[in-house]
Amino acid sequence: MKDKWIFLIFLLTFLAAYFIPFHQATVQNAINEAFMLLQDYAREHVLLCLIPAFFIAGAISVFVSKASVIKYFGAKAKKILSYSIASVSGTILAVCSCTVLPLFAGIYTRGAGIGPATAFLYSGPAINVLAIILTAKVLGYKLGLARAIGAIFFAVIIGLIMHLLFSKEEEKNREASDFAEEEEKEPRPLWKTTLYFAVMVAILVFINWGKSSPELKVWYFIYQAKWYIGAALLAVLAWMIFRWFKKEELKEWTFSTWVFTKQILPLLFAGVLVAGFLLGRPGHEGVIPSEWIVRLVGGNSLGANLFASVAGALMYFATLTEVPILQGLLGAGMGQGPALALLLAGPALSLPNMLVIRSVIGTKKTLAFIALVVIMATITGMIYGHFFA
Amino acid sequence: MEIRVLGPGCPRCQEVKKRTINALAELNVGADVQNVKDIKKISEYKVLGTPALVINGKVKASGRIPSPEDIKKWIQEEM
DSSP: OOHHHHHHHHHHHHHHHHHSOTTSHHHHHHHHHHHHHHHHHIIIIIIIIIHHHHHHHHHHHHHSOHHHHHGGGSTTSOHHHHHHHHHHTHHHHOSSGGGHHHHHHHHHHHSSOHHHHHHHHHHHHHSOHHHHHHHHHHHOHHHHHHHHHHHHHHHHHHHHHHHHHHHHHHHHHOOOOOOOOOOOOOSSOHHHHHHHHHHHHHHHHHHTOOOOOTTSHHHHHHHHTHHHHHHHHHHHHHHHHHHHOOHHHHHHHHHHHHHHHHHHHHHHHHHHHHHHHHHOSTTSOOSSOHHHHHHHHOTTOHHHHHHHHHHHHHSOOOTTTHHHHHHHHHHTTOOHHHHHHHHHHTTTOOHHHHHHHHHHHOHHHHHHHHHHHHHHHHHHHHHHHHHHO | OEEEEESSSOHHHHHHHHHHHHHHHHHTOOOEEEEEOOHHHHHHTTOSSSSEEEETTEEEEESSOOOHHHHHHHHHHHO
């Protein structure tokens, strides 16, 4: 880190320590809320949700061959295939947001052009595996599912519109070229890799199985047996790891899991503290009064949805921090529709990454992309809010 | 020898650079090692994602953190 940034951090900390009125009851209460929310995350979400999710993310980055996915973005690939792959491949390609932009630039300059590239740019950060898991766990499976499905549809539609708008100038300056790299040799058959991932996801799903009323017999039975199911699956996973993987690969897996954890966890917990301080836990209040939130993004009006998507588009969310912030907002009275609008516009766009995108595709296309994301997020938010509020 | 580590500066890219420098030290080989952080320059290399390792203009690994043994092997190949 450069010294001037360290100095800036010192300066801000000093100003905060100097000016924040710590003796006031509201501030004291907000600090209390921040740590209560942190404890809530530590107790409810770390052991059963985040840790398994980090292992899955680590496994994805080591065992999923990127070459096999990216070849569908090449200049010679079929267009329909390009769009479908672009819209869903974010789940497995972009485990952290820092990989999305370089991949986007690569796909755009070498591959199938502006359409699939923007489709990937949009879907990547929104549907990465960690984000979906945590959204579903903390904000409820409805919002998690809406986020995933919304992001996939958005990606295709935005990609197609971008293609229609700009395909003419595309033709002129694009040379058909493909990716240079040879496909790596798979160390094990595809069905083994698939089964291995399926077992890991199943473990995550079953140990987080929610309680349901005893009338829903099957669901309730699964809930009662969830620890046994989890343990059995864990045994299967252990057998697979022991039989199918080399020691070297397992070392890489643990290592890359650790790298993700190191990168994401501190930011996530900082986000939790900030969200708790500003907005409080659901049902409690932080320093920002709930009426403000209700006035700005409560209900399901056009204004509320538009405000949520514009704010989401401008704000920078470090990977996963959008979840505690939304939890705070929802608890303070944000509507379900605006929440989805923010989730759909938020992770894909932020001021800093708009600048990077602009340097790759130019001002006009960047503005079109931003406008499309904001408009579609607003509309989708309204539709979702209308049906699920 | 010219070694380029491509990546916008995330921890995974720094790990690749660290491993490369360690490998060079173990083999006692000198090389020009540089980070390429600019997104546009990265995309000129035709890589499938970052972090990527390029030795003498050849893409050796992309989208993953290669093992120290692999890096040593590639360095020896390019000597």
